[in-house]
Amino acid sequence: MPTLDITGKTAVYGILAHPTDHVRAPQVFNAAYEAAGIDAVLVPLDVTPENLATVVEALKVTRNFHGLTVTVPHKVAMADLCDELAPGGERVGSVNAIRFTEDGRMLGDNFDGKGYVTGMRKAGFDFAGKKVLQLGAGGAGMSIAFSVAEAGAAEIVLANRTVAKAEALGQRVQAAFPGTSVSGVAADADPAGYDVVINTTSLGLHDGDALPVDVDRLSAGTAVSEIIMTPVHTELLKRAEAKGHPIYFGKPMLDEQIKLIGAFMGCPLPD
Numbered sequence: 001m002p003t004l005d006i007t008g009k010t011a012v013y014g015i016l017a018h019p020t021d022h023v024r025a026p027q028v029f030n031a032a033y034e035a036a037g038i039d040a041v042l043v044p045l046d047v048t049p050e051n052l053a054t055v056v057e058a059l060k061v062t063r064n065f066h067g068l069t070v071t072v073p074h075k076v077a078m079a080d081l082c083d084e085l086a087p088g089g090e091r092v093g094s095v096n097a098i099r100f101t102e103d104g105r106m107l108g109d110n111f112d113g114k115g116y117v118t119g120m121r122k123a124g125f126d127f128a129g130k131k132v133l134q135l136g137a138g139g140a141g142m143s144i145a146f147s148v149a150e151a152g153a154a155e156i157v158l159a160n161r162t163v164a165k166a167e168a169l170g171q172r173v174q175a176a177f178p179g180t181s182v183s184g185v186a187a188d189a190d191p192a193g194y195d196v197v198i199n200t201t202s203l204g205l206h207d208g209d210a211l212p213v214d215v216d217r218l219s220a221g222t223a224v225s226e227i228i229m230t231p232v233h234t235e236l237l238k239r240a241e242a243k244g245h246p247i248y249f250g251k252p253m254l255d256e257q258i259k260l261i262g263a264f265m266g267c268p269l270p271d
C-alpha cells in the first residue's frame with residue numbers, strides 16, 4: 001500500500017474512467033510523486049457517462065483539485081466539456097489529460113501521439129523524411145498519425161480493417177500537415193517499401209490473434225514498432241526480430257506520456 005503522507009495541503013489529481021478496476025495511473029503517478037517528494041496524490045474516479053458533466057462541474061470548483069488523466073469511455077466527451085483544447089486534443093477530437101486553471105477553466109490535450117513519437121526519438125528513431133506504414137486508425141492510432149506527420153514524416157499510409165476510418169483520418173492528417181503525403185488504404189495493402197511499420201491495432205494483445213501485417217512481405221531494414229505493452233514481445237515483434245528488422249517496444253509511449261501529462265497537469269515528474 002502507498003505510504004503517501006496526505007495532508008490538507010496535498011494537491012489532488014484524478015484518473016477519470018468507467019470502470020476503474022483496470023487503471024494503473026494511481027500506482028504509477030503516486031509512486032513517482034513519492035519518489036520525487038512531491039506533495040500530490042492521484043485517485044481513481046469511477047464515473048458513468050450520464051454523470052460525467054455533473055462530476056466535472058464539481059471538480060472545477062474544488063480548489064485543491066488540479067488535473068485529470070482521462071481514459072475509456074470519456075476521452076471524446078471530455079474534449080467537448082473542456083473550455084479550451086491544446087492543438088493535440090483539438091485535432092484528434094479527444095483528450096487524455098486535463099488541467100484545471102485557478103479561474104476554474106478546463107484545458108485538455110491528447111498525449112498518445114506525442115508520447116509515442118517522444119519514446120521513439122529517445123529509442124533512436126527519427127520520423128523526419130521517413131516513409132511510414134501505420135496499421136490501425138483507432139483512438140491511439142489517430143493521435144499517433146498526427147504526431148508522426150508533425151515529426152516530419154515524408155509519407156504516411158494508414159492501413160485499417162475499416163478502410164473508411166483510414167481514409168477519413170488520412171484526409172484530416174493531410175489537411176493539417178500538407179508537407180506530408182497521407183493516404184488511407186485497406187488493411188491488406190502491400191507493406192513493402194517502408195522505413196517503418198507501426199502497429200496501432202489491438203492485434204497482438206491476445207494469444208492466437210492474427211498478425212497485423214505479413215512480416216515476410218516487409219522490405220529488408222524496415223523498422224517495426226509496436227504500441228501494445230503486454231505482451232512486451234508481441235508475435236509481430238518476435239517475427240520481425242527473427243528476420244533482422246530493428247524493433248521498438250510499446251512501453252516507452254506510456255512512460256513518455258506520463259511525464260508529458262504530469263507536466264501538463266502542473267505537477268511535473270522528474271525524468
Ligand SMILES: NC(=O)c1ccc[n+]([C@@H]2O[C@H](COP(=O)([O-])OP(=O)(O)OC[C@H]3O[C@@H](n4cnc5c(N)ncnc54)[C@H](OP(=O)(O)O)[C@@H]3O)[C@@H](O)[C@H]2O)c1
Pocket residue numbers: 112135136137138139140141160161162163165187200201202203205227228229250251253254255257
Ligand atoms: N503504449 C501505450 O501507451 C498505449 C496507449 C494506448 C493504447 N495502446 C494500445 O493500442 C491498441 C489500440 O488501442 P486503441 O485505444 O486505439 O483501440 P481502438 O480505438 O479500439 O482501435 C483498435 C484498432 O485496431 C483495429 N482492430 C481491432 N481488432 C482488429 C481485428 N480483429 N482485425 C483487424 N484490425 C483490428 C481497429 O480496426 P477497425 O477500425 O476496423 O475497428 C482499430 O484500428 C491497444 O492494444 C492498446 O493496448 C497502447
